[in-house]
Amino acid sequence: xxxxxxxxxxxxxxxxxxxxxxxxxxxxxxxxxxxxxxxxxxxxxxxxxxxxxxxxxxxxxxxxxxxxxxxxxxxxxxxxxxxxxxxxxxxxxxxxxxxxxxxxxxxxxxxxxxxxxxxxxxxxxxxxxxxxxxxxxxxxxxxxxxxxxxxxxxxxxxxxxxxxxxxxxxxxxxxxxxxxxxxxxxxxxxxxxxxxxxxxxxxxxxxxxxxxxxxxxxxxxxxxxxxxxxxxxxxxxxxxxxxxxx
Amino acid sequence: xxxxxxxxxxxxxxxxxxxxxxxxxxxxxxxxxxxxxxxxxxxxxxxxxxxxxxxxxxxxxxxxxxxxxxxxxxxxxxxxxxxxxxxxxxxxxxxxxxxxxxxxxxxxxxxxxxxxxxxxxxxxxxxxxxxxxxxxxxxxxxxxxxxxxxxxxxxxxxxxxxxxxxxxxxxxxxxxxxxxxxxxxxxxxxxxxxxxxxxxxxxxxxxxxxxxxxxxxxxxxxxxxxxxxxxxxxxxxxxxxxxxxx
Numbered sequence: 001x002x003x004x005x006x007x008x009x010x011x012x013x014x015x016x017x018x019x020x021x022x023x024x025x026x027x028x029x030x031x032x033x034x035x036x037x038x039x040x041x042x043x044x045x046x047x048x049x050x051x052x053x054x055x056x057x058x059x060x061x062x063x064x065x066x067x068x069x070x071x072x073x074x075x076x077x078x079x080x081x082x083x084x085x086x087x088x089x090x091x092x093x094x095x096x097x098x099x100x101x102x103x104x105x106x107x108x109x110x111x112x113x114x115x116x117x118x119x120x121x122x123x124x125x126x127x128x129x130x131x132x133x134x135x136x137x138x139x140x141x142x143x144x145x146x147x148x149x150x151x152x153x154x155x156x157x158x159x160x161x162x163x164x165x166x167x168x169x170x171x172x173x174x175x176x177x178x179x180x181x182x183x184x185x186x187x188x189x190x191x192x193x194x195x196x197x198x199x200x201x202x203x204x205x206x207x208x209x210x211x212x213x214x215x216x217x218x219x220x221x222x223x224x225x226x227x228x229x230x231x232x233x234x235x236x237x238x239x240x241x242x243x244x245x246x
Numbered sequence: 247x248x249x250x251x252x253x254x255x256x257x258x259x260x261x262x263x264x265x266x267x268x269x270x271x272x273x274x275x276x277x278x279x280x281x282x283x284x285x286x287x288x289x290x291x292x293x294x295x296x297x298x299x300x301x302x303x304x305x306x307x308x309x310x311x312x313x314x315x316x317x318x319x320x321x322x323x324x325x326x327x328x329x330x331x332x333x334x335x336x337x338x339x340x341x342x343x344x345x346x347x348x349x350x351x352x353x354x355x356x357x358x359x360x361x362x363x364x365x366x367x368x369x370x371x372x373x374x375x376x377x378x379x380x381x382x383x384x385x386x387x388x389x390x391x392x393x394x395x396x397x398x399x400x401x402x403x404x405x406x407x408x409x410x411x412x413x414x415x416x417x418x419x420x421x422x423x424x425x426x427x428x429x430x431x432x433x434x435x436x437x438x439x440x441x442x443x444x445x446x447x448x449x450x451x452x453x454x455x456x457x458x459x460x461x462x463x464x465x466x467x468x469x470x471x472x473x474x475x476x477x478x479x480x481x482x483x484x485x486x487x488x489x490x491x492x
Contacts, residue, residue: 062326065334069322069341076315077391080308088311095315145323150396197465197487209487211464218457218464219443221487241455241467243446 007034024116028140029156035147038063042139043113043120045132060139067142070150071099074157082167097170098162104134107164113137137161177235181212184244190215194231197221212238253280270362274386275402281393284309288385289359289366291378306385313388316396317345320403328413343416344408350380353410359383383407423481427458430490436461440477443467458484 011032014022018036025033033039042060049059075098079091097103108114114133141161145153185192193216197209210230212220220241222233238244257278260268264282271279279285288306295305321344325337343349354360360379387407391399431438439462443455456476458466466487468479484490 061334062337065337066322066326069319073315073319076312080312088307091308091311150400154396200489219467221466221483223487237467241443241469 007036008032010036021116024112028111028113028116028160029144030160031148031152033147038143038147039140042067042143043117043136045117045121045135047132048121060136063139063142063146064135065142066145067138067140068099070145070153071138071141071157071161074154075099075162078158078162094167094171098165101131101134103165103170104137105131107161108133108137110164111137111160113140177232177239180244181235181238181242184242185214194234196227196230210234214238214242254278256282267362270358274357274359274362274406275390276406277394277398279393284389284393285386288313288389289363289382291363291367291381293378294367306382309385309388309392310381311388312391313384313386314345316391316399317384317387317403317407320400321345321408324404324408340413340417344411347377347380349411350383351377353407354379354383356410357383357406359386423478423485426490427481427484427488430488431460440480442473442476456480460484460488 011022014036021039022033022036025036025039041058042063044058044060046057046059046061049057072095075095076091079094083091083094113136117133117136141153141157144156148156182192191214193213195211195213195218197211200207200209206225207223208225208227208230209221209223210227210233211218212222212231212234220234220237222230222235222237224230224233257268260282267285268279268282271282271285287304288309290304290306292303292305292307295303318341321341322337325340329337329340359382363379363382387399387403390402394402428438437460439459441457441459441464443457446453446455452471454470454473454476456468456470456473456479457464458468458477458480466480466483468476468481468483470476470479
């Protein structure tokens with residue numbers, strides 16, 4: 001705790017830019033930052049990173065990796081407690097829909113993180129990398145975790161991030177990747193077929209491997225405990241590979 | 247804290263089976279369990295779960311989902327701090343090697359969790375599901391987290407689980423999936439080819455999609471920022487699909 005107090009003293013010597021940033025962080029996180037440099041790093045996207053003398057790039061990617069893991073754990077517990085009678089398949093699927101880049105991007109904009117980043121990048125040629133805000137939000141979670149510890153970070157995630165999710169709609173809109181691929185193929189005048197590649201396992205634990213073919217060319221594969229699940233998985237992968245909007 | 251004390255009082259009324267289990271847990275986790283029923287659940291594999299009246303199966307799968315997330319976060323932070331100059335690609339890869347089923351299976355055996363489970367299943371026809379111990383270890387992490395909170399669980403993971411990893415060998419043995427597939431194909435008298443399906447993205451962010459063909463039949467696809475990485479990814483997927491030991 002002593003170190004964090006010393007870091008707070010640093011705030012007496014903040015530049016006007018740092019004062020503004022600290023105030024924005026306070027608004028967003030709910031408390032003044034102890035170690036502002038963590039937050040400064042969190043808003044530094046790889047595309048805007050300066051190279052240091054020895055050729056290393058300092059960007060928010062490491063913080064993003066950490067934040068992603070912490071966010072995953074907190075969301076996992078949140079769903080675990082909220083849905084005591086649902087199985088782990090439902091929980092895993094719901095979690096992956098919540099922590100995907102697109103959803104986080106929206107929340108980053110709602111939280112005002114996008115504004116902080118835009119100011120940071122003003123005048124720099126960063127280009128438009130579409131998940132820049134979602135990435136920064138994950139990095140911000142990593143920064144809060146390192147700055148204030150797990151319990152504080154968990155509260156931040158529950159009160160300021162998860163609150164923005166419309167859980168009912170997330171759960172009810174089961175994205176049907178199969179139908180997305182079929183829609184797409186009709187526009188493109190292509191054929192879509194599924195082919196079972198292999199079936200593994202015992203009676204209890206089966207694993208189907210299914211291949212998705214477009215115009216008889218294999219595009220993606222998927223695995224699952226049922227043929228239907230494997231097809232969905234293959235269709236999902238195909239959507240990614242073919243850049244089909246879902 | 248009061249609730250946990252009340253739960254401790256329960257230990258006065260433990261059956262002899264519960265007493266033995268509580269003692270084993272204490273050995274493994276480093277402290278007496280507050281809520282023994284969590285740990286009882288953690289060692290109940292889906293294949294051995296009894297059905298309740300309303301057709302639901304009570305097993306450790308939900309706890310496994312939670313434990314997996316918590317373990318991921320703790321390992322992420324451990325690597326983040328241990329390797330301050332490595333990029334997030336290295337950290338992600340190392341983490342996924344550490345928390346894979348096979349590695350966790352070995353550690354569960356070292357920790358003695360396998361013995362607890364074997365005793366639990368004695369006389370039941372469970373069959374041999376190979377990742378049963380690793381699954382139970384993840385569920386155990388989930389149980390420790392719910393029973394004792396994040397900080398205690400983190401210490402448990404760092405002192406009792408991570409300590410068993412031979413990090414140097416994990417990092418140095420970069421599994422070369424490509425060569426594994428080629429080795430396998432020579433045994434099987436099959437041909438292996440890679441075909442680039444698409445190249446996406448701007449100059450800064452490129453994404454290659456590569457397909458792996460065996461005997462001119464596509465088996466798996468992979469994506470990556472370089473052609474080499476995409477090929478490795480495709481080979482990795484092929485190893486999974488074809489059940490090639492790595």
